[in-house]
Amino acid sequence: MGRKICIVSGKGGVGKTTITCGLGLALAKNGNSVCLIDLDVGLNNLDVMLNLENKVVYDLGDCLSGKCRLKQALVNLPESENLYLLPSARSPVGITRVDIKKITDKLAGVFDYVLLDAPAGLNENFELALYGANEALVVVTPHVASLRDADKVISRVKGSHIEKTEVVVNRIRGDMVARGEMLGHEQLEKLLKTPLAGVIPESDKINLYSSFRFERIQKSKDVLAFTVLAHNLKTDKKVILDYDSKYRGLLGLIRRNIKRSI
Ligand SMILES: Nc1ncnc2c1ncn2[C@@H]1O[C@H](COP(=O)(O)OP(=O)(O)O)[C@@H](O)[C@H]1O
Ligand SMILES: [Mg+2]
Structure with a gap:
């Protein structure tokens, strides 16, 4: 039986769909069979991000009817x-x-991973995503509004039937963490009282690719963050991508200042 993982968040726009695509691609590249389910009813974000829009004939609603x-x-x-x-x-x-x-049970009988991309917030479609899964990845960004909303979502997920809840920190900036202007992954883990599955750095390439053709990200070095996340999920090891060491020390100080001035 495959694993059924929902990708949820409190706040919208924190990167659920981006992470569903990136993680799905990384798992598939490693030889796993993966099915992504778009539960953002009416918005069709996943087929747009994966450039599959023109290939869609039927959808979830057609299956159900x-x-x-x-x-x-x-x-x-x-x-x-x-x-x-x-x-x-x-x-x-x-x-x-x-x-x-x-x-999701039917799909988990065929695929190694079923990833459910949930809509934002604690609404009925969020509950659907929870119900279809037995594990959850809560996506947060290191910003106050996202963290406050994530806290509510984590409480709801932990109070449900979900067996394993982990956090993915998205849009982390090594230069800001090194300057003490953004919380680092260890502080975030403590604050949310939930283990981290991985971190995804802020990256223009991720933004660009998820706005155009997400599969092209496979050719970028930013794909490493998703590969590490996939590896952590698969092996239950916790390797945290090095997102900040290049901004530490003397050379790091120069890099931080360059980054600040652009
Ligand atoms: N790590 C990242 N670096 C830069 N931009 C990102 C990153 N993650 C997501 N984005 C951008 O943020 C926006 C919202 O992401 P999306 O995945 O649609 O969020 P959600 O599904 O949570 O609403 C998109 O434009 C996406 O390209
Ligand atoms: Mg989305």
């Missing part, structure tokens, strides 16, 4: 034979918790 079989709605990423997407329902449909559990 019986218009198609689950297999027919899955879209394969041309660049990765191991990675599939179940697109979100394009129009609002009454998805129940039983529906989502049935679908």
Whole structure:
């Protein structure tokens, strides 16, 4: 049976969809079969980010209404034979918790990983994502609003049936952490009282690729952050990507100042 992991957050725009794509691609590249489910109903972020928009024929709503079989709605990423997407329902449909559990159980029978990209906030669609999973990755950015909302989400997740809850810190900036202007990963872990699964640095390339063709990120060195995250999930080891050492020491001081002035 494959693992069912929901990617959730309190605040919107913190990088759930970006991390679902990056993690999915990294796991698939390592030989795992992966299915991404877009639960941001009506917004269709995952197919846009993965440049699969034109390949979508059926979606989650069509599966539930019986218009198609689950297999027919899955879209394969041309660049990765191991990675599939179940697109979100394009129009609002009454998805129940039983529906989502049935679908994710079926997919976990076939795929090594089922990743559910949740909408932001503690609403019914968030509950659907929880219900379809047995593990959760809570995405936070090192900013006050995100951390406050993450705290609420972590409490809700820990009070549910979810067996394993971990945090992914996104958009961390090594130069700011080194200057003491942003909390580092150890402080964040303590503050949220939840183990970290990994960190993803702030990166123009990640922003650029997730705005255009996300699969191209495989050719960038920023892919390393997702590879490390995938490795941590798979092995249960906690390797934290080195995001700040180049900003420490004398050379680091120069780099920090250059970064500050641009
Ligand atoms: N590590 C990062 N570095 C730079 N930009 C990022 C990073 N992670 C996400 N973004 C950008 O932030 C925006 C919101 O990300 P998205 O994944 O859509 O968030 P969510 O799914 O939580 O709403 C996107 O424009 C994305 O490119
Ligand atoms: Mg999203």
